[in-house]
Amino acid sequence: MDVGSLDLTPAGERPARLDVGVVGAGRVGAVLGAALARAGHRVVATSGVSAASLDRAERLLPGVPVVPVPEVVAAAELVLLTVPDDELPALVQGLTETGAWQAGQIVVHTSGRFGVSVLEPAVAHHVIPLALHPAMTFAGTAVDLERLEGCCFGVTAPEAARPVAEALVLEMGAEPVWVAEADRPRYHAALAHGSNHLVTLVAQALQVLRGAGVESPDRVLAPLLSAALDGALRSGDAATTGPVVRGDAGTVAAHVRELTHETPDVLPTYVALARATAVRALASGRLSPQVAENLLDVLARSKEPE
Numbered sequence: 001m002d003v004g005s006l007d008l009t010p011a012g013e014r015p016a017r018l019d020v021g022v023v024g025a026g027r028v029g030a031v032l033g034a035a036l037a038r039a040g041h042r043v044v045a046t047s048g049v050s051a052a053s054l055d056r057a058e059r060l061l062p063g064v065p066v067v068p069v070p071e072v073v074a075a076a077e078l079v080l081l082t083v084p085d086d087e088l089p090a091l092v093q094g095l096t097e098t099g100a101w102q103a104g105q106i107v108v109h110t111s112g113r114f115g116v117s118v119l120e121p122a123v124a125h126h127v128i129p130l131a132l133h134p135a136m137t138f139a140g141t142a143v144d145l146e147r148l149e150g151c152c153f154g155v156t157a158p159e160a161a162r163p164v165a166e167a168l169v170l171e172m173g174a175e176p177v178w179v180a181e182a183d184r185p186r187y188h189a190a191l192a193h194g195s196n197h198l199v200t201l202v203a204q205a206l207q208v209l210r211g212a213g214v215e216s217p218d219r220v221l222a223p224l225l226s227a228a229l230d231g232a233l234r235s236g237d238a239a240t241t242g243p244v245v246r247g248d249a250g251t252v253a254a255h256v257r258e259l260t261h262e263t264p265d266v267l268p269t270y271v272a273l274a275r276a277t278a279v280r281a282l283a284s285g286r287l288s289p290q291v292a293e294n295l296l297d298v299l300a301r302s303k304e305p306e
Helices: 027-038 051-060 069-075 085-097 117-123 143-147 159-171 181-211 217-239 249-259 266-284 289-301
Strands: 019-023 042-047 078-081 106-109 128-134 152-156 175-178
Touching: 019 027, 019 069, 027 042, 027 051, 027 078, 027 143, 027 159, 042 069, 069 085, 078 085, 085 117, 106 117, 117 128, 128 159, 152 159, 152 181, 159 175, 181 217, 181 266, 217 266, 249 266, 249 289, 266 289
Parallel strands: 019 042, 019 078, 078 106, 106 128, 152 175
Antiparallel strands: 128 152
């Protein structure tokens, strides 16, 4: 298969062009398989073990045979590896040792952490390696197909295969963003820090509001968080508001006292984020050194034994 042979004709004007095999019908794999099918490719096989994976495959990849992993690879021109990060190197190595790869196959993994170096064992068998990581959270339902529209994929590939990688992303309705091999872990750390920890933070805020007797904490938080997120994306640190950037150490001390009554995870999170906010506000000149010192002293005392 020639790297430059990917047909960019609109999906409605051409037949399916690549036989796709999805290794792992998890939340990501089943959705991306469905997205590729929608773009005109043909999903010919998938693998899955858990009841959730089998149900997901039935809903998102109807009629696609669920077979063992080697059979998925044998049937496909484009192999989509959508297993957890820690399982990926062993999977690639195992398929290499059993001679599963076919020369000319496009092998795509969706890990944010890894670039194409993790596929080096397969490259020795003349496959085309691509790392395509969707910067989106997945529920594993048809709703995700709509969320793909306009989201970004972190793309890493050999220069010669770059057009193939970018075309596949565009066909799924997303936007390719080039990430160098060496920068993949840093790229992924940013996404995990921003999205995964945001969920933890919001869940903690909901918990504290419920403890304060608020019956619909989601209703209270939604407009505030939406405005804060919009401001942060537009203006970065300049969008920060609240007692820390105002230098209101007394309010921060009151917060610390109240949060000692929550589950043990809440106060350390508050203290760590308040300290980070203060340090960034000091660096930007929004807080004077003296005010910042007062705030940081309050936060330091929160860890002292009573």
